[in-house]
Amino acid sequence: MKFANIILLLIKRFWFLIILVSAIALTVSACNPANFKSSAAQVSQLVDSILTDPKTFNYPLSQESPNIFGLTYEGLTTQNPITGKIEPDLAESWQISDDKLRFVFTLREGLKWSDGQPLTTDDVVFTFNDIYLNEAIPTDARDVLRIGESRALPKVRKIDARQVEFINPEPFAPFLVTIGLPILPAHSLEKSVKTKDQEGKPTFLSMWGVDTPPDQIVVNGPYKLERYDTSQRVIFRRNPYYWRKGPKGEPQPYIERIVWPIVESTDTSLLQFRSGSLDTEGVSPEYFSLLKGQEKQGNFKIYNGGPATGTTFILFNLNKGKRDGKPLINSVKSSWFNTVEFRQAVAYAIDRQTMINNTFRGLGTPQDSSISVQSPYYLSPKEGLKVYNYDTQKAKELLLKAGFKYNDKNQLIDAQGNRVRFSLFTNAGNKIREAIGSQIKQDLSKIGIQVDFTPLAWNTYTDKLSNSLDWEASMLGLTGGLEPNDGANVWSPEGGLHMFNQKPQAGQKPIEGREVAPWEAEIGKLYIKGARELDEAKRKEIYAETQRITQENLPFIYLVNPLSLSAVRNRFEGIRFSALGGALWNIYEIKVID
Template sequence: MKFFRQIFLAIKYFWLPIILTSATALTLTACNPTNFKSASAQVPQLVSSILSDPKTFNLALSQESPNIFGLTYIGLVTQNPITGKVEPDLAESWQISDDKLRFTFTLREGLKWSDGQPLTAEDVVFTYNEIYLNEAIPTDTRDGFRIGVSRKLPTVRKLDERQVEFTLPEPFRPFLLNTGTSILPAHALRESIKQKDSEGKPTFLSKWGVDTPTKQIIVNGPYKVERYDTSERVVFRRNPYYWRKDNQGKSQPYIERMVWQIVENTDTSLLQFRSGGLDTVPVTPEYFSLLKVQEKQGNFKIYGNEPGTGTTFVLFNLNKGKRNGKPLVNPVKSRWFNTVEFRQAVAYAIDRKTMINNTYRGLGEPQNSPITVQSPYYLSPKEGLKTYDYNINKAKELLIKAGFKYNQQGQLLDAEANRVRFTLLTNSGNKIREAIGSQIKRDLSKIGMQVDFTPLAWNTYTDKLSNSLDWEASMLGLTGGLEPNDGANVWSPEGGLHMFNQKPQPGQQPIEGREVAPWEAEIGKLYIQAAQEFDEAKVKEIYGETQRITQENLPLIYLVNQLSMSAVRNRFEGIRFSALGGAFWNIHEIKVMN
């Protein structure tokens, strides 16, 4: 649905479910060059940084960024972020039956894994049948392959060593793009699917954690993991068996080594970039003016100046369920959050114009939709999309209409005289989000709400969102792309990232009394219909209706779309920046000039 987007972690843009992002626009930053000075003199390399440690080396179990998988795995097809077209990757070609129910892929000849073993149709069948489509494996990827109202999955079979056939229960418009999902090695992982632990679960669920020796991680992408030092760095080495070659027959990628330094403070990354030894840094609003005047002197260029493809939003926990007899959300607060006028009042009370001018330094645009503006299915405000321009009086009117009232001190009370106070969470270390949270706290105080704004460490934060479900309000971001169905795991009530009313994931404690609102179910149904429809005008109409419903009911209150930009040293040749893929989406083509 795919944390994507100007995300280096999705450097090779391919289909993945939408993922959580720990930054509004997570791109390359860089590390202290002295750590790798001698290595840099020996091989072409790109030194960069990420905001936190990767959580797993098991692609199927990953739900968030930063992750290694954009560099290490590829699928049958890929999407060109410049043209939006689906292009061959592991598959050299494909055929689609007239009834659109059978897709036959022919793999390239001579494909190999990073350990030199052959990559064949058996790996494709294994990846889909035994991992992605296997109900015993808790992977969000499966949500993107559920088809129709029945939510049936395709069947996959091997025709020969190079041919694979997918059979669909009914036509499914996004299917070709979805086959960009990464292929995994059968010879390295099959045994872990068969073996069971003491609880009867596949040992695959504990396979390839971040404590796994990196030599054991078998990949098919442009890079393999060479080293991982916790809280310090991830080092990648060029995969000698990666399939791409240039027109002269030379193996790609050209850059021999990638280094991700783990730097949790973006100010530190900026200082290191300005010192002259770093390769690239995301151009966030607070850094733009400083960097722009230093382009020539610093021997770098700022790429991009268009809206990013991801989203940033505030959401409330709408889950009415209980665990072990205890409500997930305080019932008093749950009544507030589940009142649509309450959510609309919050939307009207957030001054996004001031947010753009102050926090984003003018380098952002108001965001009103879960669908990126680059998508052909985006519904603009001119086409009828509801917006929530700053209006304190309108916010107060809605609250009073919903039964809230004000005391003599201007504090907001509910009908039972409970003071309206809640905690707003986000991830710490992200200066943009921390500034937004502080502004939201001030903005909502103007309508009498008391907001306890609390940034948390990323791991603690995501555990609350996806596991314990112990939270009231939150601010975060999601990756994005051109195809809205990539967000199926957000908008399906059963989806793995349906975070505003999350159902328990496999292995988690059950929830009693969870309710799905009619508008919530309707969005899920419309996403199914859009995937069944092949008339592009009708597809746009259906997705337009989903956007109308989301903006009316506000399960996610969208904030600002930051302009997507990166600064890159001039010694890198072949940069073709795209908001969808970032500066290094075509990493295999990029060269380091002497």
């Protein structure tokens, strides 16, 4: 929902993962694919790149990108990124009861894990009952499986070695999409779920970290992990037990080896692509003209999938709570951030068209919705979605209405005379975001607001966002998709990615005095209502209302939706590019033809 893009478009539909990318400092020579490409010249391979090391090899515990899971795991179903249809994956078929509550999936015959062990419904039941539905395992996957006001979870039962039954407590429209979560190996992980550490937590929580020997990571996807060299590269090898076959019965995938050198920046990956060391590269707007003129000479093609499915936005920390008696956010600034006119004024003051023209070189459109433009549930501005076109006069009027005023230096101050100034963070190493942040700093100065823009190292940034909650404003992004409920963990006030008003995560100190605003609670209720509604017309109206509320209250201030662009060498056959899936979503059927 590929790996060449800064904003990762996962091959599968793993929407809820946060899209945060950073750079790890290393020398170009250490990660240059040319240093090891010759040793495997006789092996068909594809060389991509990532900007930073994976954080875990344990899928349920992962919240970040880059990650390995799009290559290594599959679920019962998958969503075709070209047609949008739900297709069989590990399950060859399914049956649905008349009341739409009971689903029986039949697994493909002869499925195996990468170690040769049989993959059966025991693995499916283990994956859901022991991991995703297990409250002792802190995973965001559980958020998208919760159903109704009660947030109940489905019941999962084995029928026989190939058939498994899911029973939902009430109708759940996105169930076939949601059930595409990766299936995990019971024979490798079951013991760690049942064994407790000294704190009484499952030892599963420390399983399959990035220091785990690759041959211990058991997978069911087209590739298995072969090698990981910290800050240098990740290498995958074809899974010999992968289930897919080609039209003549030949085993897939066709490409034997996938290599991800870990590069220091997008500039480095561009340099390596132009030198021929990389086979694919996400094309940022600043480099589009350069690469477009080199397509023939470089023997590659730039694919254009139209507007990207992801979003980039800024958000304010709206959490009013305290930890250890100390407010998470300075009370004065918190009062600004929780004033809707303040957020609306900021939205009006950001010149997104200049952002498109300068930072995106014209290769983008304004982003106004929480739902991807490709989704049938997207509400367009023409259909009544509120937009915030650049208007500094309107911004100032809103601020004055909210009780702010200007001093003799034309600086914005609040009713108590406090200068309006806040910090804006994003992840370092992402040139597009750094350019956007610099423009926002300049734009908001025009309405008297001082922004202290600071790109942070990855670990520092993520600690602030999800652990200490010690941040004022932030810029980041999320992937998108066709099914709105994939974002339930963002919009539910109790969701793991409800980042603008985050509840305490597992193992964190409690927060006293956290408040959920009425509009915030209403969005959460609408997502529940939309998930249970089976009538498509009614579902569209429910999700249209969520978009109206988000644009009125602006928990996220959306910025620009760039075009989805990737360059791929012409020596690869079978590329079916889309904004939703990227260049490599069908990696199993892509061939090397030279």
